[in-house]
Amino acid sequence: xxxxxxxxxxxxxxxxxxxxxxxxxxxxxxxxxxxxxxxxxxxxxxxxxxxxxxxxxxxxxxxxxxxxxxxxxxxxxxxxxxxxxxxxxxxxxxxxxxxxxxxxxxxxxxxxxxxxxxxxxxxxxxxxxxxxxxxxxxxxxxxxxxxxxxxxxxxxxxxxxxxxxxxxxxxxxxxxxxxxx
Numbered sequence: 399x400x401x402x403x404x405x406x407x408x409x410x411x412x413x414x415x416x417x418x419x420x421x422x423x424x425x426x427x428x429x430x431x432x433x434x435x436x437x438x439x440x441x442x443x444x445x446x447x448x449x450x451x452x453x454x455x456x457x458x459x460x461x462x463x464x465x466x467x468x469x470x471x472x473x474x475x476x477x478x479x480x481x482x483x484x485x486x487x488x489x490x491x492x493x494x495x496x497x498x499x500x501x502x503x504x505x506x507x508x509x510x511x512x513x514x515x516x517x518x519x520x521x522x523x524x525x526x527x528x529x530x531x532x533x534x535x536x537x538x539x540x541x542x543x544x545x546x547x548x549x550x551x552x553x554x555x556x557x558x559x560x561x562x563x564x565x566x567x568x569x570x571x572x573x574x575x576x577x578x579x
Contacts, residue, residue, distance in 0.1 A: 451482075538567060539566065
């Protein structure tokens, strides 16, 4: 079956749900790069972003029977990408989520108009979620992710235990995930 280039996401979703490999390939072509760039922003690693983005699309294919053509594929991919990236960051609490780069207009990952708009929407959502955290949790999270300080350095500077720092980061990530849902 040949798929028209102007096919809507809802039609694409229905075809994928029916097992159409060509429709799935079109979905991949349409959204992979955006998902990859978004994950790279959060995860801070292009290799990790590539792996996670591929996993997102694999999970879509494996769960294709559950796709709802009335729901946005773009939103589904965005939510799955965000969750994959935040899960990675949570699992690798020592890895740096470079929030500093989220405010950089010249970020290399945001060259196209669509990507730039998506990037700004995502960064605004993420920054809003961070600013809604309790003050101490926000401070710990920013020291960890923006200032790239170790948990030990944060604990020493704030006069709290390393375990308290870890708990603040864990709770911050949970709250950010919940806020950005």
